Amino acid sequence: MEKFTTHTGLVVPLDIANVDTDQIIPKQFLQKTERVGFGVHLFHDSRYLDHSGKKPNPEFILNKPEYQNTSILLARENFGCGSSREHAPWALEEYGFKVVIAPSFADIFYGNCINIGLLPIKLNEDQIEQLFTQADGAKLNLTVDLTNNTISFTNSDGNEVNFSFELGTFQKYCLENGVDSVGWTLNKLTTIEAFEAKMPSWQ
Amino acid sequence: MTISTAPQTLYEKLWQTHLVEEKADETPLLYVDRHLIHEVTSPQAFANLRFHNRPVRHPERTIATMDHNISTRSIEIDAAGEGAANQLRALEKNCKDFGIELFGMGHKNQGIAHVMGPELGLTLPGTIIVCGDSHTATHGAFGALAFGIGTSEVEHVFATQTLRQTKAKTMKIEVKGHVGAGISAKDIILAIIGKTGSAGATGYVVEYCGEAIEALSMEERMTVCNMSIEFGAKAGLVAPDQTTFDYVEGKEYAPKGDVWQQAVADWKQLKSDDNAVFDSIITLEAKDIKAQVTWGTNPGQVTSVDSIVPSPDDFNDPIEKESCINALAYMDLIAGTKMTDISVNKVFIGSCTNSRIEDLRAAASIVENYSAKGQSVQSSVDAIVVPGSYRVKEQAEKEGLDKIFSDAGFEWRLPGCSMCLGMNDDVLEEGDRCASTSNRNFEGRQGRGSRTHLVSPEMAAAAAITGHFVDLNS
Numbered sequence: 001m002e003k004f005t006t007h008t009g010l011v012v013p014l015d016i017a018n019v020d021t022d023q024i025i026p027k028q029f030l031q032k033t034e035r036v037g038f039g040v041h042l043f044h045d046s047r048y049l050d051h052s053g054k055k056p057n058p059e060f061i062l063n064k065p066e067y068q069n070t071s072i073l074l075a076r077e078n079f080g081c082g083s084s085r086e087h088a089p090w091a092l093e094e095y096g097f098k099v100v101i102a103p104s105f106a107d108i109f110y111g112n113c114i115n116i117g118l119l120p121i122k123l124n125e126d127q128i129e130q131l132f133t134q135a136d137g138a139k140l141n142l143t144v145d146l147t148n149n150t151i152s153f154t155n156s157d158g159n160e161v162n163f164s165f166e167l168g169t170f171q172k173y174c175l176e177n178g179v180d181s182v183g184w185t186l187n188k189l190t191t192i193e194a195f196e197a198k199m200p201s202w203q
Numbered sequence: 204m205t206i207s208t209a210p211q212t213l214y215e216k217l218w219q220t221h222l223v224e225e226k227a228d229e230t231p232l233l234y235v236d237r238h239l240i241h242e243v244t245s246p247q248a249f250a251n252l253r254f255h256n257r258p259v260r261h262p263e264r265t266i267a268t269m270d271h272n273i274s275t276r277s278i279e280i281d282a283a284g285e286g287a288a289n290q291l292r293a294l295e296k297n298c299k300d301f302g303i304e305l306f307g308m309g310h311k312n313q314g315i316a317h318v319m320g321p322e323l324g325l326t327l328p329g330t331i332i333v334c335g336d337s338h339t340a341t342h343g344a345f346g347a348l349a350f351g352i353g354t355s356e357v358e359h360v361f362a363t364q365t366l367r368q369t370k371a372k373t374m375k376i377e378v379k380g381h382v383g384a385g386i387s388a389k390d391i392i393l394a395i396i397g398k399t400g401s402a403g404a405t406g407y408v409v410e411y412c413g414e415a416i417e418a419l420s421m422e423e424r425m426t427v428c429n430m431s432i433e434f435g436a437k438a439g440l441v442a443p444d445q446t447t448f449d450y451v452e453g454k455e456y457a458p459k460g461d462v463w464q465q466a467v468a469d470w471k472q473l474k475s476d477d478n479a480v481f482d483s484i485i486t487l488e489a490k491d492i493k494a495q496v497t498w499g500t501n502p503g504q505v506t507s508v509d510s511i512v513p514s515p516d517d518f519n520d521p522i523e524k525e526s527c528i529n530a531l532a533y534m535d536l537i538a539g540t541k542m543t544d545i546s547v548n549k550v551f552i553g554s555c556t557n558s559r560i561e562d563l564r565a566a567a568s569i570v571e572n573y574s575a576k577g578q579s580v581q582s583s584v585d586a587i588v589v590p591g592s593y594r595v596k597e598q599a600e601k602e603g604l605d606k607i608f609s610d611a612g613f614e615w616r617l618p619g620c621s622m623c624l625g626m627n628d629d630v631l632e633e634g635d636r637c638a639s640t641s642n643r644n645f646e647g648r649q650g651r652g653s654r655t656h657l658v659s660p661e662m663a664a665a666a667a668i669t670g671h672f673v674d675l676n677s
Contacts, residue, residue, distance in 0.1 A: 016529075017522045018401060018501055022645045027626045031272060031286030033246035033293045045647045077522065078402040081435065081501075082645060083624075084337040085244065086353035107371075107405060107437050108337060112353035168369060170230040181355075182257070185232065185363045188224060192365060195223045195234055202458040202466035203236055203330060 001117040003178040007098045008143040009071030012061055013135040019075060020082035021109060025091040038087050039094030062095075066138035074131050075102040080109025089113045099144050101151075103128045114171045115181065119144065121151065121165045130161070146176060210478035212373045213440050214408045217348040217473070221331050223365055230367040236330035238265040238360050239316040240303070242290040243272060243626070244335030248358035249297040259361045262302040266325055267294060269307055270315045271336075272626035275589050275616035278309040283627040301361075314592020314618050317341035317555040321425060322594050324454025328443035328470040333360060338555045338642065340431040344424035345451070346443035346473045348408070351432065371437050372482040374407040375475070378415035380489040385676050387565065388423035389557060389640070389659035391415065392430045393495035393505045395487065400523075401503030405435030407483065410475060415489035416441060421450040422561040429556045430642050433502040442474035496542050496672050497644045497657040499530035504644075506542060508662065509674045514538035533646055534654050535636075543672050547656065549637035550586035550667040551649070552613075554623035557640035557660050558591030560598050566640075566660035567604045569675070570611045573668045580612030586667035587614045587629065589621040613667065625649050638666035 029041040041053065047062055049055040056063045062070070073092065079102040080088060089112045092100065100113065101121045113120040121144070123131070134140040134155055142153040149172075152162045167175075174181055185192075211219070223232040245267075252259065259265060269291055274282035281288045291308070298305040306313040312323060316334050320326040326342045332349040333339060335357045342349035356366055376395060396403075409431055411424075419427065424441045431439030441447075448467050451457050458466045475481075493507035504527070506513065512531070515538070518524040531538060536545070552558070552566050566588070573579070580586050588608045590596040596618055599605055605615045622629040623641035625648070631637055633652030640663050644655040658666065665673040 017526055020501075020643075020645045022624075022643070022648050026647060026651070027624050030243050030626065031284075031290055033250070033290055035247045035250070045651050051651065078405065078435070081402065082337065082432075082643060084335060084339075084351035084353055086247075086335075086355060089353075104402065104405060106402075106435060108351055108353060108432075112355065115353060115355035168230060169228050170367070173228070180255075181367065182251075182255070182359050182362045185359065185365060185367070186257075188232070189363075191224050192232075192234070192363065196364075199234075200465060200469060202327070202462050202469070 001178045001180070004117055004119055004146055004175045006143065006145050006147070007071070008141060009098060010067065010069055010138060011072045011074050011131065011135045011140040011142050012067045012070040013074045013132050014061060015076060015132060017076040018078045018081055021080055021085050021088040022082055024080070024088040025085065030085060030087055035090065036094065038091035042091040042095045071096050072099045072101065072142055073097050074135055075100060077102065077104045079105050081106040084108045086112045086116070089116050089118050093118045101131065114175065117175060117178070119146065119175060123163055123165060127163050146172065210476040210480070212475040212479040212481060213346065213410055213442055213473060214348065214371070214373050217329065217331065218370060220329065221348070230369055232365050233331060233368050235333055235360050235364055235366055236264065237325060237332040239320055239332065239334035239339070240265060240267045240357065241270050241316055241336065242294040244354050245297065245357055246290060246293045247354050248361055249301065251358045252301070252361055257362045259301040259303065261364045264364060265303045265361070267298050267303050267305040268313055268316050268319050269294060271620045271624070273308065273619045274627055275619045275621050275629055278617065280308050287627060311593050314594065315555045315558065315620055317429065318559060318591030318595060321345065321421070322454070322592060324451055324457030327451065327457065327466070328447055329473050333366065337432040338429050340436065340439045341425050341429040341555055343428040343431065343439040344421060344441050345447055346440060346470065348438055348440070350438045371408040372406050374404055374409045374436070374483040374485065375481040376409055376411050376485045377413040378411065378487045378489050379413050380415060381418060382415055382489040382492055383676070385661065386492055386494065387659040387661060388419055388426040390492055390495045392427045393497070393502065393657065394492045396430065396434045396502045397495065397505040398487065399434045399485065399503070401433065401501040402435040404431070407436050408438045408440065409436040410440045410442070412442065417444065420561060421446060422559040425559065426556055430502065433642055443470050494659065494662055494675065496662065498534065498536060498542070499527065500533055500644055500646050502642065502644060502657060504530055505657070508542050508672050509677065510542055512536045512538050512540045512542065543674055545656070546671045547636045547638045547666050548584055549631055549635050550584055550663050551589070551622040551637055551639040551641060552587070552660055552663050553589030553591065553621050554641035555591065555620070556642045558589060558595065560595050562640065562660040563588065563590060563595065563599050563604050566664040567607045569661050569664040570607050570668065574607070574611050578668050580667045581670040584667050584670055586612065587616055587622065589616045590618050592618050611668065622649055638663045638672070
């Protein structure tokens with residue numbers, strides 16, 4: 001996993017609540033055994049007018065010319081609900097997103113993002129509204145500083161705005177250091193084996 | 204198993220008995236007793252094991268099945284297309300290389316992971332069960348902490364038999380009294396989701412209790428717990444009781460002899476203490492629950508069959524109002540339409556929510572009633588019945604249920620996840636409207652541009668024959 005410390009990028013606003021992982025990556029694109037090839041199918045049913053994905057839907061926000069170099073997705077409540085498919089964060093990451101900001105995320109999706117180094121940031125409704133206002137017209141460039149748990153941007157009035165966000169201590173450590181979480185836990189085999197030795201025989 | 208004497212919820216007991224390590228600066232490490240895997244969410248995890256030259260630490264704690272993208276018309280591995288076949292063959296090779304037991308195509312134990320696990324006794328009370336599938340919550344019906352995980356976590360479990368988890372908040376959902384005649388477990392859970400909204404339990408583990416829950420069979424409890432994820436809960440739980448023990452006893456993989464006796468003694472402690480504190484409590488009166496049908500594009504957009512399609516004006520919250528407008532447009536429904544006036548052209552009876560033997564019996568009994576009056580599946584409707592596993596299929600055929608369905612015009616298929624997510628060729632066409640016993644009515648879930656109404660097996664059977672939703676109690 002790549003280390004995440006700071007990131008500055010263009011924000012694209014996706015003004016839809018309850019975006020589920022079926023919408024993020026539909027089921028017909030889950031039949032791969034590799035970890036790549038999902039970004040092109042991100043938001044397939046909204047992004048393309050045809051089944052084969054050859055005709056982009058000009059109305060969909062990711063297809064608008066002004067948002068082509070986006071790397072921060074601004075979303076609404078309950079983002080990533082539904083299926084546990086990690087293919088959804090894989091598709092977002094492969095498309096070029098480094099950060100997803102929403103007022104709330106589904107639990108499994110949130111964990112999956114952290115596990116692959118895609119930073120999910122929860123902000124309150126008021127902060128999210130401010131960002132949606134600023135992001136209209138592809139005018140919002142935002143800096144995420146993971147070390148200090150802040151995001152900052154210059155608003156349309158020319159004022160510098162800072163929001164702080166929370167992230168679990170260990171989750172932050174893993175993101176900042178690109179920790180191989182499996183390797184980390186494998187260093188604790190003695191503790192795990194001691195636990196196993198005490199388990200009841202039916203377990 | 205040691206359990207603290209301070210009042211605890213069932214979730215806290217399961218947490219405590221599985222806590223391998225808790226340090227101030229690390230996410231807690233939990234032990235995983237049982238890992239179920241399938242073809243879609245495991246290949247990249249195996250690939251990473253190979254890359255790091257790591258073994259599966261406890262292959263005997265992992266069981267594999269083929270369910271998500273298999274054909275329901277043929278047991279041939281190539282029958283559902285090249286992509287599916289590649290994944291199925293990869294699963295075969297991975298299981299062989301890493302020493303994992305696999306229930307492959309046509310195996311007598313093959314089935315949807317969440318149908319197969321319980322019926323084989325792989326699902327035990329007091330355990331932690333994970334699977335790369337969000338409907339793993341199903342196994343919570345046994346008083347197991349069961350939840351869906353992503354592929355990175357599948358890899359973590361393979362290599363370590365543990366997972367890092369943040370402790371969830373606790374929610375108690377009590378369903379008081381008894382449901383009326385003809386009200387199914389599916390109606391109970393849809394009514395709960397209708398009350399909480401589709402994200403009402405995000406961040407929580409839910410425990411279902413109350414007379415109406417205690418009265419349910421194991422199959423029915425599984426239907427309830429299965430849909431916990433549909434209102435955001437990480438997991439759903441029902442405290443194990445005699446119904447649970449009677450179901451598990453004697454199953455192929457269940458403990459036997461003295462070990463069984465010890466297990467039951469331990470499992471009897473698995474209930475929330477009288478004074479246990481929950482972060483949230485929701486109460487429903489069972490007698491108020493009517494047969495449910497979803498009208499929108501998330502499972503929280505649901506109403507009673509004797510009701511009407513709601514209007515955006517019925518919602519005060521601006522997001523819910525907007526969501527209603529979008530849902531009515533996608534579903535091509537007009538506010539005020541009677542639910543019983545909505546016609547369907549497709550019916551799907553199946554999925555990890557409703558494909559167990561009791562579900563098929565319930566649907567078949569409705570079909571029999573109509574058949575006795577000379578009615579069969581409407582000519583305008585295509586209806587399929589997909590049993591959840593080969594064991595369910597065999598039992599259903601022994602009871603003649605397949606014949607009841609076939610004689611009435613339903614297609615009797617082979618087990619699999621099928622049209623619940625349409626990864627195989629069981630896909631709806633654009634504009635199709637389906638009465639489905641599955642768990643998600645998301646836009647495009649069963650096929651791009653298709654419309655899904657979530658219902659009970661009884662309602663799906665009645666819709667197939669009448670061509671519309673029916674208030675079976677009127």
